[in-house]
Amino acid sequence: TQSMFMEAFEQIRSHFFEIFRHLFGGGRANVLLLDPSNPLESEIEISVHPPGKKQQSISLLSGGERALTAIALLFAIFKTKPSPFCVLDEVDAALDDSNILRFTRLVQMFSDNVQFIIITHNKRTMELANVLYGVTMEERGVSQIVSVKLKKSPAFEFLEPSVT
Amino acid sequence: TQSMFMEAFEQIRSHFFEIFRHLFGGGRANVLLLDPSNPLESEIEISVHPPGKKQQSISLLSGGERALTAIALLFAIFKTKPSPFCVLDEVDAALDDSNILRFTRLVQMFSDNVQFIIITHNKRTMELANVLYGVTMEERGVSQIVSVKLKKSPAFEFLEPSVT
Amino acid sequence: MYFKQLELFGFKSFAQKTSLELEKGISAVVGPNGCGKSNIADAIRWVLGEQKMRVLRGQNMEDVIFNGSDDRHPLGMAEVTLALDNSSGRLPLDYSEISITRRLFRSGESEYYLNKLPCRRKDIVELFMGTGIGADCYSLIEQGRIDLLLSPKPEERRYIFEDAA
Amino acid sequence: MYFKQLELFGFKSFAQKTSLELEKGISAVVGPNGCGKSNIADAIRWVLGEQKMRVLRGQNMEDVIFNGSDDRHPLGMAEVTLALDNSSGRLPLDYSEISITRRLFRSGESEYYLNKLPCRRKDIVELFMGTGIGADCYSLIEQGRIDLLLSPKPEERRYIFEDAA
Numbered sequence: 001t002q003s004m005f006m007e008a009f010e011q012i013r014s015h016f017f018e019i020f021r022h023l024f025g026g027g028r029a030n031v032l033l034l035d036p037s038n039p040l041e042s043e044i045e046i047s048v049h050p051p052g053k054k055q056q057s058i059s060l061l062s063g064g065e066r067a068l069t070a071i072a073l074l075f076a077i078f079k080t081k082p083s084p085f086c087v088l089d090e091v092d093a094a095l096d097d098s099n100i101l102r103f104t105r106l107v108q109m110f111s112d113n114v115q116f117i118i119i120t121h122n123k124r125t126m127e128l129a130n131v132l133y134g135v136t137m138e139e140r141g142v143s144q145i146v147s148v149k150l151k152k153s154p155a156f157e158f159l160e161p162s163v164t
Numbered sequence: 165t166q167s168m169f170m171e172a173f174e175q176i177r178s179h180f181f182e183i184f185r186h187l188f189g190g191g192r193a194n195v196l197l198l199d200p201s202n203p204l205e206s207e208i209e210i211s212v213h214p215p216g217k218k219q220q221s222i223s224l225l226s227g228g229e230r231a232l233t234a235i236a237l238l239f240a241i242f243k244t245k246p247s248p249f250c251v252l253d254e255v256d257a258a259l260d261d262s263n264i265l266r267f268t269r270l271v272q273m274f275s276d277n278v279q280f281i282i283i284t285h286n287k288r289t290m291e292l293a294n295v296l297y298g299v300t301m302e303e304r305g306v307s308q309i310v311s312v313k314l315k316k317s318p319a320f321e322f323l324e325p326s327v328t
Numbered sequence: 329m330y331f332k333q334l335e336l337f338g339f340k341s342f343a344q345k346t347s348l349e350l351e352k353g354i355s356a357v358v359g360p361n362g363c364g365k366s367n368i369a370d371a372i373r374w375v376l377g378e379q380k381m382r383v384l385r386g387q388n389m390e391d392v393i394f395n396g397s398d399d400r401h402p403l404g405m406a407e408v409t410l411a412l413d414n415s416s417g418r419l420p421l422d423y424s425e426i427s428i429t430r431r432l433f434r435s436g437e438s439e440y441y442l443n444k445l446p447c448r449r450k451d452i453v454e455l456f457m458g459t460g461i462g463a464d465c466y467s468l469i470e471q472g473r474i475d476l477l478l479s480p481k482p483e484e485r486r487y488i489f490e491d492a493a
Numbered sequence: 494m495y496f497k498q499l500e501l502f503g504f505k506s507f508a509q510k511t512s513l514e515l516e517k518g519i520s521a522v523v524g525p526n527g528c529g530k531s532n533i534a535d536a537i538r539w540v541l542g543e544q545k546m547r548v549l550r551g552q553n554m555e556d557v558i559f560n561g562s563d564d565r566h567p568l569g570m571a572e573v574t575l576a577l578d579n580s581s582g583r584l585p586l587d588y589s590e591i592s593i594t595r596r597l598f599r600s601g602e603s604e605y606y607l608n609k610l611p612c613r614r615k616d617i618v619e620l621f622m623g624t625g626i627g628a629d630c631y632s633l634i635e636q637g638r639i640d641l642l643l644s645p646k647p648e649e650r651r652y653i654f655e656d657a658a
């Protein structure tokens with residue numbers, strides 16, 4: 001099923017390009033198989049061209065740019081092969097305020113078909129949630145959870161402004 | 165010179181214990197040479213006992229606890245062998261609000277003798293600074309710096325309240 | 329398909345039986361450093377069959393069993409149960425509700441349950457195969473490891489592309 | 494001893510000659526993702542003699558030379574100058590002000606200067622030896638790498654303990 005892999009790979013590559021542009025506001029990104037004759041064993045090379053900058057190896061990118069590029073690739077994979085759920089543990093740690101906003105919009109776009117569980121310290125990311133699970137250790141060494149419903153169902157939220 | 169190393173190591177160990185307790189509000193921490201007969205080649209084992217919890221390998225610690233433990237070790241080394249400057253690049257990324265506060269107080273304690281250059285996205289950490297260097301890319305791909313003096317010299321700041 | 333509930337008992341810092349009622353859409357898990365958020369992610373991986381202790385940040389299997397605190401003794405067992413809604417029929421099992429349970433005892437003995445009936449770990453892993461779900465897949469991004477997706481090494485991202493293919 | 498000024502010209506994203514007047518005490522470097530903050534830390538390491546490209550996040554030596562943008566051509570040289578106050582006499586050089594400069598040309602040629610006089614990289618490295626300062630030391634913590642201090646491997650932390658001893 002080398003051809004199945006190649007077909008999936010092509011889809012990931014095209015989604016990656018599109019989502020990268022969406023997150024970075026322009027530029028280009030590509031993912032290449034270094035050995036196309038042996039796709040399952042081949043190394044993969046990611047090349048990225050942030051808007052306004054020159055194409056470079058991803059090693060020269062900043063911490064935040066790398067995190068955002070990895071997020072673009074992850075969601076490209078989701079678009080190619082949807083998963084019903086996704087657990088993200090502090091993937092927003094390196095992002096500045098404006099990139100956090102872009103990240104949250106991307107998550108929102110996928111949230112109709114994906115159940116997201118996002119661990120975060122960031123207030124903006126928290127604002128995305130319908131439910132908040134607050135984990136505490138009132139008794140030291142022992143975890144407890146308090147859950148808080150933040151929003152009504154998305155359908156109601158959509159209708160609400162017209163009710164006013 | 166093995167004995168010089170052992171002596172420095174002992175000092176680091178004792179400072180590490182003390183600074184860890186200061187940052188975690190209790191508990192214990194230790195750093196051990198696995199092969200004391202060959203200190204320069206030996207592996208080092210760090211064991212940590214956060215307050216209220218059980219002693220465990222540092223691998224089970226959370227992201228923030230690991231960062232704080234590493235910061236304690238770094239400052240223990242500074243206390244043993246002071247360096248006139250220290251450049252920290254986003255070491256506060258994994259810390260929650262209350263740990264950022266403890267981190268900033270620690271930096272302040274050392275700042276009489278150490279020139280700190282701290283790269284950060286965190287507002288609380290920024291408040292520590294006498295000078296802020298804002299890096300921007302107004303022209304895409306080209307960095308520029310704007311510097312803003314935030315405080316008068318520390319001595320003056322100490323006197324200021326009495327001026328009122 | 330979506331998760332309806334996650335129950336932890338004796339798993340890492342969850343000494344007390346704790347239940348998360350999960351909802352569709354976006355949920356956020358928040359709290360101070362070291363309070364147990366990533367342990368929840370670990371519990372999901374573990375109940376889905378994760379065997380690599382490095383991924384669970386431990387050294388031995390029994391590192392996931394609550395090992396005590398100042399005021400509590402270590403427990404003898406860790407248990408995690410994940411209940412899912414399968415009305416979409418995505419999982420190849422003729423139930424609209426599926427629950428998977430994993431237990432580990434200090435002795436090293438493991439138990440697995442599918443809808444409360446004992447099964448093998450293999451049965452759980454095969455249930456999720458090809459769905460993009462499962463411990464070793466791209467749907468669970470560990471803290472500090474998002475960067476690995478960019479690694480050139482095929483082993484690092486192998487499962488992602490294989491899974492997606 | 495403290496840094497008085499850092500000047501960058503053609504180093505990574507600093508296409509224009511840029512100068513930071515540095516002060517004692519605590520300074521913060523802030524700005525959005527990708528604007529050049531870590532590049533400043535790289536410049537300090539580089540002028541102190543760093544040779545490992547991995548540490549500077551590059552693959553070849555010339556990766557530190559400004560390689561162009563949409564509106565600018567690549568430059569032919571990278572230059573960084575660090576001026577220090579040495580009135581404490583900490584550095585073994587009979588000057589109260591010391592400036593070190595490093596240049597790299599696309600040809601691969603390197604130049605080093607100590608107080609504006611040409612010198613070898615070795616002279617700069619030896620100047621800082623034993624002071625706990627220098628590219629390969631515990632005074633410069635790279636982004637995302639604070640965790641390495643906890644690594645059991647001696648190589649990872651070797652220089653720290655050796656330096657401190």
Ligand SMILES: Nc1ncnc2c1ncn2[C@@H]1O[C@H](COP(=O)(O)OP(=O)(O)OP(=O)(O)O)[C@@H](O)[C@H]1O
Nearest residue numbers: 226227228340361362363364365366367393394395
């Ligand atoms: N088997 C165990 N028994 C008891 N406590 C444990 C066990 N395993 C891990 N822990 C504790 O769980 C805590 C780590 O929890 P976790 O990694 O979930 O934190 P976190 O909420 O993700 O924090 P952060 O925001 O810093 O990432 C550690 O303090 C550790 O001591």
Ligand SMILES: Nc1ncnc2c1ncn2[C@@H]1O[C@H](COP(=O)(O)OP(=O)(O)OP(=O)(O)O)[C@@H](O)[C@H]1O
Nearest residue numbers: 062063064505526527528529530531532558559560
């Ligand atoms: N030789 C070079 N020529 C031009 N630009 C370069 C060069 N080397 C690196 N860059 C650019 O510098 C940027 C990275 O800068 P830097 O790592 O300093 O960001 P940062 O401010 O630390 O961001 P973050 O907050 O995300 O860590 C990248 O966008 C990269 O393209």
Ligand SMILES: [Mg+2]
Nearest residue numbers: 226227366471
């Ligand atoms: Mg965590």
Ligand SMILES: [Mg+2]
Nearest residue numbers: 062063531636
């Ligand atoms: Mg950076």
